[in-house]
Amino acid sequence: xxxxxxDTVTRPTPAMREAMASAPVGDDVFGDDPTVxxxxxxxxxxxxxxxxxxxxxxxxxxxxxxxLVVPAxxxxxAGADAHVVTYELGAAAALGGISTRTWPSRGAALDVDEIxxxxxxxxxxxxxxxxxxxxxxxxxxxxGIVPLATLHRLHDVAKSAGVALHCDGARIWHxxxxxxxxxxxxxxxxxxxxxCLSKGLGAPVGSLIVGSAERIARARQIRKRMGGGMRQVGIxxxxxxYALDHHVDRLAQDHARARRLAEALEPFGVVDAAAxxxxxxxxxxxxxxxxxxxxxxxxxxxxxxxxxxxxRLARAVTHLDVDDxxxxxxxxxxxxxxxxx
Ligand SMILES: *Cc1c(COP(=O)(O)O)cnc(C)c1O
Numbered sequence: 001x002x003x004x005x006x007d008t009v010t011r012p013t014p015a016m017r018e019a020m021a022s023a024p025v026g027d028d029v030f031g032d033d034p035t036v037x038x039x040x041x042x043x044x045x046x047x048x049x050x051x052x053x054x055x056x057x058x059x060x061x062x063x064x065x066x067x068l069v070v071p072a073x074x075x076x077x078a079g080a081d082a083h084v085v086t087y088e089l090g091a092a093a094a095l096g097g098i099s100t101r102t103w104p105s106r107g108a109a110l111d112v113d114e115i116x117x118x119x120x121x122x123x124x125x126x127x128x129x130x131x132x133x134x135x136x137x138x139x140x141x142x143x144g145i146v147p148l149a150t151l152h153r154l155h156d157v158a159k160s161a162g163v164a165l166h167c168d169g170a171r172i173w174h175x176x177x178x179x180x181x182x183x184x185x186x187x188x189x190x191x192x193x194x195x196c197l198s199k200g201l202g203a204p205v206g207s208l209i210v211g212s213a214e215r216i217a218r219a220r221q222i223r224k225r226m227g228g229g230m231r232q233v234g235i236x237x238x239x240x241x242y243a244l245d246h247h248v249d250r251l252a253q254d255h256a257r258a259r260r261l262a263e264a265l266e267p268f269g270v271v272d273a274a275a276x277x278x279x280x281x282x283x284x285x286x287x288x289x290x291x292x293x294x295x296x297x298x299x300x301x302x303x304x305x306x307x308x309x310x311x312r313l314a315r316a317v318t319h320l321d322v323d324d325x326x327x328x329x330x331x332x333x334x335x336x337x338x339x340x341x
Contacts, residue, residue: 002326005307007171007254007279007319010202016242023238027231028054029224035234039241043195043208046244047187051216052208054237056228058083058170061194061207062133063091064222068192068215069131069164072097077118078133081105081140083168095226099127107141110134110150116157131164136186137171137178140309143258143280145175148185155189165189170196170207174278177251191215200251200279201243202320205236247320254279254318257327261316264331268338283314288338295337304333 003009012020026032036054044052055061062084070076076092078085080102084092092098103114115132122128134154138144158165167190169175176183187193193210197203209219223229230236258281262273270283283306285292292314296306306316316330 001303001305002322002329003305004316004318004322004326004330005305007200007317008198010200010320012204012239013202013320015246016202016239019238019242020235023234025232025234028233029229029231033232033234033237035241036237039237040208042241042244044210046183047193047195047210048184049187049193049210050213052210053216053219053223054230054233054240055194055207055209055223056205056230058168058194058196058198058207059088059091060223060226060228061196061209062088062166062168063095064219064226064228065166065192065194065209065211066092066098066131066133067096067222068209068211068219069166070096070098071130073099073127075099075101075120075127075129076131076133077101077103077115077129079103079105079107079110079135081107081138082133082135083139083170084133084135086140101129105140108135108138108144108146109141110146110154112150112153112157115154116161119157119161119163121161129161129163131166131191132158133166133168135168135170136175137278137280139170139280142275142282143171143174143278144275145179145277148179148181151186151189164191166191167193169193170199171278173248174200174251174255177248178255178277197240197243200254200319201240201247203236203239203243206240250320251279254320254322257318257322257324258316261318261327261330265334265338268335270338279318281316281318282309283316283334285312285314288312290337295334298337299333302333304330306330306334
């Protein structure tokens with residue numbers, strides 16, 4: 001079975017399990033878990049921030065970060081295709097009381113002037129804008145990378161407006177590897193970041209919120225309120241630390257495999273291979289005679305698993321547990337199905 005549904009399907013490697021088994025632990029709600037404390041300090045340093053906080057999921061990390069920078073009843077700006085808007089089940093509104101206004105879906109191709117024009121200052125009868133959230137890499141944007149120059153311009157816009165900038169960096173590692181931009185450089189551009197250990201990095205669980213010491217102290221309270229205070233969680237932090245030490249540079253292999261898959265499928269008119277920069281391969285079926293659920297079901301019958309994103313959008317993802325043979329098999333099966341379609 002070639003499982004290209006998501007980079008969340010990876011299982012911990014034997015070496016990662018060993019690191020988990022031997023991790024010193026304590027009650028992290030008391031701040032007593034040395035492995036968690038070490039991971040938090042390490043990740044804060046990587047991004048050049050004062051502090052970081054371990055959280056059970058990327059969704060919780062994003063939601064905690066947004067509650068840090070947007071008071072209830074005030075406003076967040078994000079793309080209509082952002083994970084925080086599309087896939088977090090209304091959490092910003094339901095849990096944070098946050099009002100969200102969106103710019104049109106542009107994936108990673110942000111229009112900084114458009115975003116700047118949307119900011120509404122405090123002191124007027126309108127809802128004040130408090131934060132802007134961007135995604136790196138962009139999930140629904142097919143793993144696209146927001147260029148560093150764009151982020152610098154957005155940073156300047158946010159700073160001069162007194163608005164916070166949050167990065168949903170679930171796959172920021174992929175942007176770092178694909179572009180050669182240091183994580184530290186990305187870190188300096190944002191007030192808060194969320195980063196995920198359980199996607200391409202291959203840890204079973206875990207994300208972190210990164211920010212100032214003051215914000216992370218508040219984040220700890222919000223995490224507790226949301227039910228995310230965990231106890232001897234060093235066994236999971238150890239998996240995350242192992243992933244950071246051993247699974248970042250190898251993402252280049254995932255990117256190369258994704259590109260190879262995209263190039264093989266490009267002749268069927270379903271993907272622009274040059275746009276595949278990281279590990280996500282979106283398959284646009286608007287011109288194919290088969291919709292996404294049909295393609296996904298037929299591929300599964302032949303032991304190739306991909307996912308349905310939208311009625312006419314499917315997606316294949318390369319990751320730690322996908323090798324060259326899996327990619328070969330995926331190319332053969334999807335080519336057969338798309339040729340017939
Ligand atoms: C996966 C993902 C998250 C977090 O998802 P969880 O499943 O809650 O860990 C956040 N943002 C983006 C862009 C993602 O792809």
